Structures are given as C-alpha cells and as structure tokens.
Amino acid sequence: MSTSKRGPATHRPGSAGDVWLRSSGRTGREALPLSRDRIVEEAVALLDAEGADRLTMRRLAERLGTGSTTLYWHVKTKDDVLDLALDMIFAEVEIPPGDGRGWRAGVTALINGWRAVLLRHPWSAALLGRPMLGPNVLARSEFLYATLLDAGVVEPRLTAAAYGLSNYVIGSALMQSTWLADADEEVRRAARERLRADRERYPALAAHGPLATDGDWDTGFAIGLTWLLDGIEAGLATTGDGADGADGAARA
Structure with missing residues (x-):
C-alpha cells in the first residue's frame, strides 16, 4: 500500500493480487458477448494445456475468438487472469x-x-x-x-x-x-547414473533419494x-x- 497527497492509500495498479482490491468497474455491461467467468475458464484450459509461460492476453483472446480490446473490458492485465484462474481452481477443493x-x-x-x-x-x-x-x-x-x-x-x-x-x-x-x-525418462536415467557415479560423495541420496527410487x-x-x-x-x-x-x- 502507498499514500499520496491526492487521497487515501491505494494499491499499486497492475500487480499480482490487484484484481481483488478493486471493483470490476463493469456494472451494466453484462450484455457484452464475453463474461469474466468465460475468460477465466478458457485461461485455465490454456494453462492446463501449455503452462503459465504460454499465457498471453493475445493468445487468450484468440482462443476466445475475440480481440484483446474486448478482453480488457473484463480483466486489465495478465496478473488479473492468473489471480482469477488460481481462485477458480480452488473451487474444486x-x-x-x-x-x-x-x-x-x-x-x-x-x-x-x-x-x-x-x-x-x-x-x-x-x-x-x-x-x-x-x-x-x-x-x-x-x-x-x-x-x-x-x-x-x-x-x-x-x-x-x-x-x-x-x-x-x-x-x-x-x-x-x-x-x-x-524430466522425461532419459533425463531421469541420466540423473540416476550421475548419482551412482558419485555415490561415495552422496551415499544417502544415491540409495534413497527421489532420483534413485x-x-x-x-x-x-x-x-x-x-x-x-x-x-x-x-x-x-x-x-x-x-x-x-x-x-x-x-x-x-
């Protein structure tokens, strides 16, 4: 949190977690063809398939069949999307x-x-x-x-x-x-061989570590x-x- 001469303390915009500290500002726009829930559902599907590194606002918009501008009516940043996606999957617990x-x-x-x-x-x-x-x-x-x-x-x-x-x-x-x-099987095999070669230096890991077993x-x-x-x-x-x-x- 930070303070300024213009008013009370405000959260730095655009950062992780910011989506929970401000209103959506989209009241009255429910008629838009895209909802926040739909965006987050598609984001979770993209994340499951390809991981966080592959998530961009452009790629998410393409998967939804819309433009990035429409996406920004509902979420401001990639951090918004990640925060919302994490909370959505926690509903499964x-x-x-x-x-x-x-x-x-x-x-x-x-x-x-x-x-x-x-x-x-x-x-x-x-x-x-x-x-x-x-x-x-x-x-x-x-x-x-x-x-x-x-x-x-x-x-x-x-x-x-x-x-x-x-x-x-x-x-x-x-x-x-x-x-x-x-780590595919080839990588795991190479790692096990490395530990076996150094078993005198790392005897416990060579015998009982996750790479060994x-x-x-x-x-x-x-x-x-x-x-x-x-x-x-x-x-x-x-x-x-x-x-x-x-x-x-x-x-x-």
Missing part, C-alpha cells in the same frame, strides 16, 4: 463437512483435496506466492484456521501449524508436477502429512490446550 469425525479428518481431507487440485493443474503450485485473496482461496484457508482453532491450537502454534501444512502441500505438489512435466509420491505424501498432524496433536497433548487435549488421538 471440497470443504469437508463438519460431520464429527474430528479435526484431523477434516484437515487431512482438505490438504489431500488441495494437493489433488494442484497436481491436476500443474502450473498452479509455482504461482502460489501471489497474494491469495480470492473468495475460494479464503474460504478454504478459513476452514483450515478455524478447524485448528477448534482443536485448541493457539498462537504462535496456530500460524506455525497452518503454514507448515500449506507449505508442505505446495512444496510437494511443486516438486512432483515439475519433475513429471520437465522414483518412489511412490502418494505414499510419501501421506506419511509426511501424518507426521505433521502427529506433531500438532502432540503439542496439544503436552500443553493441555484444546478440545481434544491429551486424548485427542483417540477421538480424532
């Missing part, structure tokens, strides 16, 4: 129902759903450093924080737990989607998530915080 299964079940379902969406849209994980202020993202973030709060996780552990879970799913999806998209991504993710949740639960048990308390494991 189901918010778990409050069915009494316990906080761990809810968090596990949310994180697994989030991971599935990021892998279904491989371009997305690399863009999650952007300001995430769309309604779909905020609703799922609210569920995560509220569920941890209800379990008794309080600050500073609340932020640590939420960030730990979020960073874990983002990092895991980024590594998996990048590796699968950019091409391991089961799903199993590895599930184990890591369990460890994170175990740590959160152990913190609740040792401090006596929260609704679950020391017997949280039995009831969750």
Whole structure:
C-alpha cells in the first residue's frame, strides 16, 4: 500500500493480487458477448494445456475468438487472469463437512483435496506466492484456521501449524508436477547414473533419494502429512490446550 497527497492509500495498479482490491468497474455491461467467468475458464484450459509461460492476453483472446480490446473490458492485465484462474481452481477443493469425525479428518481431507487440485493443474503450485485473496482461496484457508482453532491450537502454534501444512502441500505438489512435466525418462536415467557415479560423495541420496527410487509420491505424501498432524496433536497433548487435549488421538 502507498499514500499520496491526492487521497487515501491505494494499491499499486497492475500487480499480482490487484484484481481483488478493486471493483470490476463493469456494472451494466453484462450484455457484452464475453463474461469474466468465460475468460477465466478458457485461461485455465490454456494453462492446463501449455503452462503459465504460454499465457498471453493475445493468445487468450484468440482462443476466445475475440480481440484483446474486448478482453480488457473484463480483466486489465495478465496478473488479473492468473489471480482469477488460481481462485477458480480452488473451487474444486471440497470443504469437508463438519460431520464429527474430528479435526484431523477434516484437515487431512482438505490438504489431500488441495494437493489433488494442484497436481491436476500443474502450473498452479509455482504461482502460489501471489497474494491469495480470492473468495475460494479464503474460504478454504478459513476452514483450515478455524478447524485448528477448534482443536485448541493457539498462537504462535496456530500460524506455525497452518503454514507448515500449506507449505508442505505446495512444496510437494511443486516438486512432483515439475519433475513429471520437465524430466522425461532419459533425463531421469541420466540423473540416476550421475548419482551412482558419485555415490561415495552422496551415499544417502544415491540409495534413497527421489532420483534413485522414483518412489511412490502418494505414499510419501501421506506419511509426511501424518507426521505433521502427529506433531500438532502432540503439542496439544503436552500443553493441555484444546478440545481434544491429551486424548485427542483417540477421538480424532
């Protein structure tokens, strides 16, 4: 945010996240042949097919069968499109129902759903450093924080737990989607041979690293998530915080 002599603080226009901090300014133009939702749907399709580097306003307009000028009635910049596309795919992450299964079940379902969406849209994980202020993202973030709060996780552990879970799913999806998209079998084979040749210098990686094993991504993710949740639960048990308390494991 910045201030000027002309008025109150304003957000720097044209930057990532700006689309959430201003009104669309298109009231009364619903009769236009193109809608923002249609633009974003086509942008997601382009991103899924070709990745973020290939998204331009001109190419998006061509896919929609219109001109760039018409596109700019609805979105100002490529950053607008990326922000809107990210929020649109987050709608695919189901918010778990409050069915009494316990906080761990809810968090596990949310994180697994989030991971599935990021892998279904491989371009997305690399863009999650952007300001995430769309309604779909905020609703799922609210569920995560509220569920941890209800379990008794309080600050500073609340932020640590939420960030730990979020960073874990983002990092895991980024590594998996990048590796699968950019490294074909020939590249993986060459990388394994490099590690085998340097096994005396990198013995653990040569024997157990992802290049050596091409391991089961799903199993590895599930184990890591369990460890994170175990740590959160152990913190609740040792401090006596929260609704679950020391017997949280039995009831969750």
